[in-house]
Amino acid sequence: MSKLDDRPDLSFKDQRRLFAWAWTSYVRRFLWVIIIAGILMSVEGSMLGLLSYMMKPMFDNVFISGNYDALYWVAGVIFGIFVVRAAMNLGQRIIITRASNQIVFNVQHDLLRHLMMLDTLFHSANPPGALMERMKGDTGSIKSVANVVITGVGRDIVSLISLLTVVMVIDWKWTLIALVGTPFLVLPSLLIQKLVRTVTRENRQIASDMSTRLNEVFHGIAPVKLNELETYQSDRYRALADRRINSEVRASIAKALIPAMIDLMSGLGFCAVLLFGGSEIINGDKTVGEFMSFFAAMALAFDPIRRLGAVSGTFQATAVSMDRIKAVFDTQPNLVMSRSPKEMPEALGDIELRDVELAYGDLPVLRKASFVARSSETTALVGASGAGKSTVFNVLTRLVETDGGEVTLAGTNIRDLDLANLRSQFSMVSQDALLFDESLRENILLGRTDVSEERLREVMEAAHITDFVDNLADGLDSPAGPRGGNLSGGQRQRVAIARALLRDRPILLLDEATSALDMRSEAVVQAALDRLAEGRTTIVIAHRLSTIRNADRIVVMDGGRVVEEGTHDELLVQDGRYAELYRLQFRNSDSSGDAEDADEETGAA
Numbered sequence: 001m002s003k004l005d006d007r008p009d010l011s012f013k014d015q016r017r018l019f020a021w022a023w024t025s026y027v028r029r030f031l032w033v034i035i036i037a038g039i040l041m042s043v044e045g046s047m048l049g050l051l052s053y054m055m056k057p058m059f060d061n062v063f064i065s066g067n068y069d070a071l072y073w074v075a076g077v078i079f080g081i082f083v084v085r086a087a088m089n090l091g092q093r094i095i096i097t098r099a100s101n102q103i104v105f106n107v108q109h110d111l112l113r114h115l116m117m118l119d120t121l122f123h124s125a126n127p128p129g130a131l132m133e134r135m136k137g138d139t140g141s142i143k144s145v146a147n148v149v150i151t152g153v154g155r156d157i158v159s160l161i162s163l164l165t166v167v168m169v170i171d172w173k174w175t176l177i178a179l180v181g182t183p184f185l186v187l188p189s190l191l192i193q194k195l196v197r198t199v200t201r202e203n204r205q206i207a208s209d210m211s212t213r214l215n216e217v218f219h220g221i222a223p224v225k226l227n228e229l230e231t232y233q234s235d236r237y238r239a240l241a242d243r244r245i246n247s248e249v250r251a252s253i254a255k256a257l258i259p260a261m262i263d264l265m266s267g268l269g270f271c272a273v274l275l276f277g278g279s280e281i282i283n284g285d286k287t288v289g290e291f292m293s294f295f296a297a298m299a300l301a302f303d304p305i306r307r308l309g310a311v312s313g314t315f316q317a318t319a320v321s322m323d324r325i326k327a328v329f330d331t332q333p334n335l336v337m338s339r340s341p342k343e344m345p346e347a348l349g350d351i352e353l354r355d356v357e358l359a360y361g362d363l364p365v366l367r368k369a370s371f372v373a374r375s376s377e378t379t380a381l382v383g384a385s386g387a388g389k390s391t392v393f394n395v396l397t398r399l400v401e402t403d404g405g406e407v408t409l410a411g412t413n414i415r416d417l418d419l420a421n422l423r424s425q426f427s428m429v430s431q432d433a434l435l436f437d438e439s440l441r442e443n444i445l446l447g448r449t450d451v452s453e454e455r456l457r458e459v460m461e462a463a464h465i466t467d468f469v470d471n472l473a474d475g476l477d478s479p480a481g482p483r484g485g486n487l488s489g490g491q492r493q494r495v496a497i498a499r500a501l502l503r504d505r506p507i508l509l510l511d512e513a514t515s516a517l518d519m520r521s522e523a524v525v526q527a528a529l530d531r532l533a534e535g536r537t538t539i540v541i542a543h544r545l546s547t548i549r550n551a552d553r554i555v556v557m558d559g560g561r562v563v564e565e566g567t568h569d570e571l572l573v574q575d576g577r578y579a580e581l582y583r584l585q586f587r588n589s590d591s592s593g594d595a596e597d598a599d600e601e602t603g604a605a
């Protein structure tokens with residue numbers, strides 16, 4: 001599963017494709033809102049033309065002819081123009097803000113769902129900070145298109161058309177002279193657009209690296225402090241921030257270049273008209289009012305023209321962000337989903353791995369691994385660290401896809417089963433129990449509303465949670481803290497066990513489920529797990545071999561292969577890898593009295 005690498009620069013066709021995708025997927029459903037906002041904007045924009053046109057009666061009828069009556073109606077009309085402008089602007093702003101936020105949240109919502117569908121390998125390759133930046137930073141730039149482009153462009157185009165109509169009506173020759181420099185803008189603007197795209201892409205990447213850095217610092221705040229990495233981390237962040245400032249400045253220069261060039265061209269046109277038109281007024285061929293109207297229209301056109309010039313920069317920047325978002329949507333999960341999934345077998349039956357192969361990139365992790373976990377029995381997976389035991393769990397729950405071989409549940413290939421249905425067969429407790437930043441109650445219930453207080457209490461007692469919960473000020477409603485940080489490792493593990501007890505599914509997967517518990521708690525929780533395991537198909541990975549010696553079957557893994565299988569006694573008689581591990585652990589725990597130390601030394605799971 002791929003890392004989200006940057007894609008090549010966007011051609012004009014790519015950009016058209018991206019905007020077409022955004023339009024059909026997200027914007028089109030707001031067509032009516034856009035039309036209404038467009039009407040309001042058109043009215044607002046046309047008011048500028050009217051305003052400039054009012055210069056003519058103001059100068060010719062009021063100032064030059066000295067007509068007092070005209071003074072009142074001209075003033076009234078001009079005030080009316082401003083009232084209409086204000087009302088239209090307010091109306092369309094409200095409408096578009098609502099629509100643009102809705103569009104962005106829709107994109108974010110779809111993106112979140114899509115990201116949650118992508119498999120574990122994708123998430124291992126792409127750090128959370130980088131994904132958050134795509135979700136927030138890049139979608140935010142779509143909003144700027146909605147806000148700036150849809151609102152601004154509509155209004156500015158209408159303003160420009162109305163102002164151009166006024167200047168054309170007054171004198172088409174003056175208009176042509178004013179616009180004489182425009183064709184020279186085309187080539188430089190194309191080059192500038194490419195520059196904007198390049199700088200924006202770089203900028204987004206730096207923003208993503210910054211989020212990743214922050215995410216890692218806050219996630220690993222304890223190791224940062226304990227290894228005195230504060231200065232190192234803040235220097236790294238500062239280096240990124242310096243690059244970001246640099247690239248922000250370059251991006252804004254690039255974006256400002258087009259309006260700056262438009263300014264220059266407008267200045268040239270302005271002076272040319274002044275030179276040419278000034279003499280016509282001096283000669284009496286044109287009135288002062290006409291001249292003032294023309295210049296007012298020209299001056300009022302500056303802002304819309306400059307903004308329209310800047311729009312192309314915004315468009316380019318947004319195209320880059322949309323491309324980064326589209327890259328996520330284009331990434332498909334590695335999982336092969338069955339189009340017509342088979343029914344889940346009534347009686348679950350055995351779980352079988354047959355010649356299963358899996359590699360993470362170039363690293364082979366499972367190599368033709370085969371074993372059977374019999375229905376309603378407990379199977380233990382044993383082997384050195386990195387042997388591939390947890391990967392077997394990932395394969396069973398289809399968090400990762402195998403490269404070869406097959407996994408069956410009661411004879412049915414798990415690929416032929418509905419994914420959600422398959423996952424609903426498992427309860428799992430893993431070594432690093434992940435808690436959410438919610439109350440303990442919410443962490444145990446995980447959204448379920450059908451659990452009675454009695455059942456909840458029962459489960460808490462079995463998982464040995466009541467011990468510590470009853471001592472908390474808010475009891476079960478105490479917050480677990482970010483990633484369960486308010487609890488100890490052992491307490492977190494007990495919450496995870498309570499979840500599994502409550503979930504109560506036919507297959508139980510325990511990955512060093514009691515490794516963080518003290519001896520006394522472990523004995524009690526282990527008893528609860530043993531009770532839970534009764535009648536269920538259980539696969540257990542345990543640190544201490546003593547905890548799995550009663551398993552119905554022990555599967556020994558080494559380097560991604562199954563190297564031995566049997567009961568504890570059979571494996572001891574075989575005198576192979578298991579017997580070696582067991583003796584080593586037994587001897588160490590015998591001499592030190594601490595089985596855990598022995599486990600760590602041997603690396604046995």
Ligand SMILES: Nc1ncnc2c1ncn2[C@@H]1O[C@H](COP(=O)(O)OP(=O)(O)OP(=O)(O)O)[C@@H](O)[C@H]1O
Binds near residue numbers: 121124365384388389
């Ligand atoms: N998401 C991943 N991306 C790349 N490599 C991975 C990933 N997950 C695991 N690995 C690699 O796969 C190998 C097997 O890992 P696995 O977690 O299955 O081992 P394990 O037997 O459960 O080890 P332990 O007893 O230490 O938990 C290891 O070498 C590990 O580096």
